[in-house]
Amino acid sequence: MTQSGFDTDRPVRLGVQLAPQHHDSYQVIRDAVSRLEDMGVDILFNWDHFFPLSGDPDGTHFEGWSMLAAWAEQTERVEFAALVNCNSYRNADLQADMARTIDHISKKGGETGRFIFGTGSGWFERDYTEYGYEFGTAGQRLDALAEALPRIESRWAQLNPEPTRDIPILIGGAGEQKTLRLVARHADIWHSFVSPDELPHKLEVLSRWADKEQRDTSTLVLSNELGRRDEAEARKLHDAGVRLFTHGVSGPDIDFDSVQRWLDWRDGING
Structure with missing residues (x-):
């Protein structure tokens, strides 16, 4: 049964996370972005590491936010984001300004930009230790x-020019004491890896x-990772909202x- 109380009226969308690792050159990523947009992917993600x-821990890797600005210029239709930004690596007001600027870069022909502010608290210790951040x-x-997050939202209201739209906030994670409260307070999209069996409980907590927080969850989109799931499990997640x-x-x-297999599944679900 579809979960009530959340935004389930919209069609299913497919986001592809193009990991910025183990590519011989950035040209490979550039070409992949164009191909994925042409295939009909709804959202493109990278990550902020x-x-x-995975794989060779010292393999090739590119920085995420610079890449997002390049995607803003390169693409025409697709939305895009980090899955997810690490809050620890940049001052909150700077994050807001970077997001606003990328939002404007991505405004092409349409009324608004296409940037989604995907964020989280950070977890990969090597990032912290090698780049000089306190892991805590x-x-x-x-x-x-x-x-x-309140500083980011406040800075968006002060910037000149202001963002082209209310930049959607995606928050990743499923911790019940802190993360889900932040989702309820700030997020437009909640992303997790929660299984279909676990999801109803997490939604009750949320x-x-x-x-x-006096939040209307009918505007909150539920997002989940396909990973090693098959179509049957994906359908269970869909039925859960x-x-x-x-x-x-x-x-x-x-x-x-x-990617094409999941695009076909998306189109079948949407009818």
Whole structure:
């Protein structure tokens, strides 16, 4: 049964996370972005890390935010974001200004830009230690994200020119004490890896936080990772209310066939 109380009226969208790792050159990523947009992907994601997350830990890797600005200029239709930004690496007001600028770069012909501000508290210790950031604890990083999000939203209201739209905020994670409260307070999209069996409980927790925050969750889009899931499990997530599905691809050999398979599934679900 479809979960009530969340934004389930919109059609299913497919986001592809193009991992910026193990590519021989940036040209491979540039070509992949064009191909994925032409294939009909709805959203393109990268990630905000400094080293590969799988395969050779010292393999080739490119920085995410610079890449997002390039995607803003390169693409015409697709929305795009980091999945997700690490709040720890940049001052909150700077993050807001970077997001606003990329939003404007991506405004081409349409009325608004296409940038989504995907963010989280950070977790990959090597990023922190090698680039000189304090790793701290998971709780401290979440507290820092809680402090940053109001500053980001406030800075967006002060910038000249202002963003082309209310930039959608995607928050990733499923922690019940802090993350889901931040989702209820700030997010337009909640992204997680939660299984179909776990999702109803998480949505109950999220609904309780939304009540405390006086948040109308009918505007909140549920997002989930396809990963190793098959179509049957994806359908269960859809029945539970998920409307944005993300599928990851990586170098050195980008699996476009798997993307097409999920695009076909999306189109079948949408009828």
